[in-house]
Amino acid sequence: MDFMEFLKLANEETNRIIFDYLPKGHEVEELDLLYRMMRDYPSRPKKGLRAALCLLSAKALSGDYRRALVTASAIELFQSWVLIHDDIEDESELRRGSPTLHRLYNVPLALNAGDALHSKMWGLLLKNEDILGCEMAVRILEEFSKMVDRTAEGQHIELGWIAKNRWDLSEEDYFRMASLKSAYYTCTAPMRMGSMIGGMDSERLEQIDEMGRPLGIAFQIQDDVLNLIGGKKYGKEGKDDILEGKRTLILIRLLEVAKERDRIIELVSKPRRSKTREDVEYVFRKMVEYGAIDYARRVARRLYEEAIEKFDLVFEDVKDEEARECLRDLFRYLIERSW
DSSP: OOOHHHHHHHHHHHHHHHHHSSOOOOOOOOHHHHHHHHHHHHHHHHOHHHHHHHHHHHHHHHHHGGGGHHHHHHHHHHHHHHHHHHHHHHHEEEEETOOHHHHHSOOOHHHHHHHHHHHHHHHHHTTTHHHHHHHHHHHHHHHHHHHHHHHHHHHHHHHHHHTTTTOOOHHHHHHHHIIIIIIIIIIHHHHHHHHHHHTTOHHHHHHHHHHHHHHHHHHHHHHHHHHHOOOOGGGGGHHHHHHHHHOEEEEHHHHHHHHTTHHHHHHHTTOGGGHHHHHHHHHHHHHHHHHHHHHHHHHHHHHHHHHHHHHHHSSSSSSHHHHHHHHHHHHHHHHOOOO
């Protein structure tokens, strides 16, 4: 089985757990709507990368991924409620090719649906007690708590930059934000939890942190690139990050080298609804002209290579060689994907 086949399998199995667990309907009209909203984002097309990282880590170490299925499914629920809230905070229009939940309904209803999914995530994790035993189930809960904390911290940094209209940012500032906001929950936490379930010792778990951080930042950089050039398959409004004024590595690099820095800052500082298509295209052209997108790709490749150097050390002693190779291939896919 190659990693794409495993991605498909992971999606099928985690979807089964998620939709068996989420409420399906209610005779009270308002609750029926809530349950439909809760099932919306989990129903949309997704890659399931985080779940696959968790499951492959467990499989490589123990030869069995099934004990990690509830944990991987809860990671996907985490992704869904975080995206609902993230879309509201960013005023996004599209998610996975369809209108965002707050555009389909309204902000208060979408916020509440996200809160309800958040609660369901913890409830699903409680099922681990029967699967993993009490001690391991509590350790997984602790890992989830850390993951939620770090994601919120990273999101707050990014939102704070926008609120204060900060442009005095460096590459290291971006790395710090991305390592908290997306790298930890995208790469580090799923692999830590899968490896814990697979029996990895605490010393090597710390090495996963050292490997997951550069890999996760590289993933986020690729996401930033795809936001600009990914096309319809990417599933969000084209060049959405420019509309939102996101402080991506691409934009930070552009502001470091562009002669038109003041003009670019003037345009990207406008509120989303005040930006014109011409404003967005001007900034994008400058990103291309000054090689900021290519620069970001080179940084992502360097970070990926840093992560892959640690891979063989972290996953040196495994029971399932095929799962380890699938995991290695998945690492490469994270920075080479087209959506």
